[in-house]
Amino acid sequence: METTSYIERRNELLERIGSGMAIVMASSHKQRSHDTEYSYRQDSNFKYLTGFNEPESILVLTPENEVKTTLFVRPKDELAELWSGKRMGISKAQELLDVDDVHSIEDFERILPELMPGHDSLYMDLFEDSSEVVKMLERCKKIQMAKRKAKVLLPSSFKNLRSEIGRMRLKKDQNEILAMRKAASATLLGHKGAMAFTGPGRNEREVQAYMEFLFKMGGAQGTAYESIVAGGNNANTLHYVNNNENLKDGDLLLIDAGAEFNLYAADVTRTFPVNGKFSPAQRDVYQLVLEAQKASIAMAKPGKTLTDVHKETLKVLTDGLIHLKVLEGSLEENLEQHLYRRFYPHGTSHWLGLDVHDESPYITETLDEYVFEEGMVFTIEPGLYFPATDATLRNELQGIGIRIEDDILITHNGHEILTAGIPKEIKEVEEACKTDYKSFL
Template identity: 55%
Template structure:
């Protein structure tokens, strides 16, 4: 995101601080096995405030006497290390990239941080990440207090949650962030269409998963935003099924929950379609209920509304549908009150979306009420119905059916925009998409 003003983002953080120093660490490499590591994935809050995509880095922001300062601690350039592990940003480029006041070698953090801590009332840190930095800052502050207790400049006496500040800022996306997510959606659209066209009885889930991953890696995206769910038949009733290795069978449905990412900004889309390209009558009945509930929820997406309101609208439609299918007995009101619908719809209707696929934004405001939608908020709407095989309480004609339909919704000044509206989801559209030639989506 070349046009991102990281300094402006940090100024917003400063505006929400009270006479303090903020310390935020980057992510670390995570061991896969022995001496090998998983691909590096930056801490989203760190990325949001710095734009830096390297490990072993620490952001320090100080606010004193009306003056705001930003410091970055990062690895120095090292020709030998870079020969093995790739180019480093280095101090000068890091300072320029994020428009910091000064850059230090990460090895000097313990030497420099004591004097930066002095003279601040509050220490802002993330409570649940980089415990090593959290503990170090606390220890140094305690040592400084014992040494400086008679001084006019003392270390912070109160610790506050930096994560809550940054994540509130991330709740709404700016024009650049929205454009990035729209660009990521291009590959997601191609992948879902290609999967519909490629699928047929006898193929394996892993073949379809590989096709999706190929498109995510080849297109204008940067791989998958999360572990894709590629679930044929009864596997769709495992909400986070990621084995993706079973044969696809004639007459089954196929649930694919897959989204690409660009500059860490995620898309998150689910489509369900027939393996053989044609819905059976009962599959169509269930599908239309889920689709109606999703459309109803999306129609309520506008500024001032809340996620629980959308969820309730979904529950109303699904509960009536479950009664119509014979899966529930009694009235809608009675089943809603008892929560019996949760057996078939056990999850929420959606979640925030952004730098994380489950974006770290607040769901409740400062008064304990649900956050209201604002222009720039992006979230998923993903109702589903699940009827696992082998449950004697479920009518036999429904067993083995698992359906979820998920879109990504942007709140606008006048309502909403469905960022994934181009991906087929009407029954006729889906069946037509299953008849296409998947090669046309590969850009070979």
């Protein structure tokens, strides 16, 4: 296990919190239905700071103490491990994870009072699960009562840890970029396979199954989020996840899906014809969305911002909508009155990393928008949505929903498209649709 970057991250966080202390908790198992659980997914921040993938673990950072990093983990337990798998245990964790001190999670309540005094604020996750905050307040109260005579000060304020770590997570290091490349390459395989596999009469869920199978065959652990596999007018439901309808000849299929590798996400959308050939109307709309995406990607370089990217998308899409005679009037008035919103209601980008909507803030501590720097990763995903129910639209446009999304890494003088190679030019897409899906097996 490479630990250097985890040590560096913990050291950076220790510096950021100054005379405060931080408590970072692992995710717990989430129940799915009676006696069954969702597959375990580690908390992104806990993973970022430890690389450790077990539940019931807590990392405590105490910059004012001699012992600055303390990890609490599940102790070895033969019977528990027989049922739910191996645990690293205390001594191995001490050996492998490079923290100052490791204890059993069972001793957390007992040891916390020794770690807490001398820190003026306590950083933890304040918003995800407020019951944890209440529990921590109660612990503080108990410690305060017990330590009354000891003349030590306890944290007098709670601060939000997630925004601190979020700022650190904004720029990806080489290990993170490597994981994102692996997520991207599995995603490429899945999307190409889906194009080959799709045809009239197939069901959305069958295409989803084949694509996600290829994600795993491509080395990913699974999907980074619920796949959207939306035939025809279903594409106009932005978060359609039913994925259970038959695909029709003449319709498009929109797939928004990405693989997860080592908890890092890819996030890709492609839209292609179910029968392998775009109709003239589909082609016009597709070409417009593609041009908007390419023009926006060209804005991705150091010094620019997500607002610059979004404005470029809006300009190209709105101009195109006027040419398609979907909107009337001048480009300026359509932009000013946001008339494109009927057909493009969402944003163009979000940060990407350990979370598909990566939890980094969009504004700096001085309330300015972040300016692109080398190592930042985000998506660019313009789309156009013409609902089948919109009778003001020409017949041939009704029911068309198109989005094209790629993952962009800012480099020292420009960008790299991490998800390049997944067909998106009309010719490439039609070619990929013709491929024999069995060639992926």
